[in-house]
Amino acid sequence: DAKTTQPPSMDCAEGRAANLPCNHSTISGNEYVYWYRQIHSQGPQYIIHGLKNNETNEMASLIITEDRKSSTLILPHATLRDTAVYYCIVRPGGFHNTDKLIFGTGTRLQVFP
Amino acid sequence: NAGVTQTPKFRVLKTGQSMTLLCAQDMNHEYMYWYRQDPGMGLRLIHYSVGEGTTAKGEVPDGYNVSRLKKQNFLLGLESAAPSQTSVYFCASSSPWTSLNNEQFFGPGTRLTVL
Numbered sequence: 001d002a003k004t005t006q007p008p009s010m011d012c013a014e015g016r017a018a019n020l021p022c023n024h025s026t027i028s029g030n031e032y033v034y035w036y037r038q039i040h041s042q043g044p045q046y047i048i049h050g051l052k053n054n055e056t057n058e059m060a061s062l063i064i065t066e067d068r069k070s071s072t073l074i075l076p077h078a079t080l081r082d083t084a085v086y087y088c089i090v091r092p093g094g095f096h097n098t099d100k101l102i103f104g105t106g107t108r109l110q111v112f113p
Numbered sequence: 114n115a116g117v118t119q120t121p122k123f124r125v126l127k128t129g130q131s132m133t134l135l136c137a138q139d140m141n142h143e144y145m146y147w148y149r150q151d152p153g154m155g156l157r158l159i160h161y162s163v164g165e166g167t168t169a170k171g172e173v174p175d176g177y178n179v180s181r182l183k184k185q186n187f188l189l190g191l192e193s194a195a196p197s198q199t200s201v202y203f204c205a206s207s208s209p210w211t212s213l214n215n216e217q218f219f220g221p222g223t224r225l226t227v228l
Contacts, residue, residue, distance in 0.1 A: 042219075042222070044203070045219070087155060100146075101158070
């Protein structure tokens, strides 16, 4: 499985955009980039995923570089409730996949007032 | 829908005792998973199941057993607990046929301490 590299921690002012980077230089052609977050010891929560196109949903935007070796999760207007550990995960997509997620240590995002 | 529920929420065991953690999901998901999370670490997969009656080993299966007798339930057993198994245990479920995102849904966790 491809590995990911994330900064251990980041700060962001409330109301500003939070940009969380992730390197996945060994990603394979059929592997997707997934983002989950974990708020204070709760179970992880799915945020967004993508293959090679930029994606946006109600929670965040995902920007994947053209060579797919890195990506950035963007929280456009961070709030205090976005304080959490964010995990970038690479895994194969499609059906009949056992969906085994390999979690690293993630990025601890602290949103301050 | 309750989603994914875990029983119990907290437990303290003595070394050598046994216990079973119960995970239940009401989303009709085919796949279920057990993870453990140690302080400051990401989650690590213990065992998983791709359907009723089937189980498979994950990254850290030693010291644990699992059973999936019913589609909605996934049991994690510790036959002889050790202090190294002190951790927070998360259960998750997913279904590639019902979720466009292929996402996993996680339970609230069980905090286990082995003395």
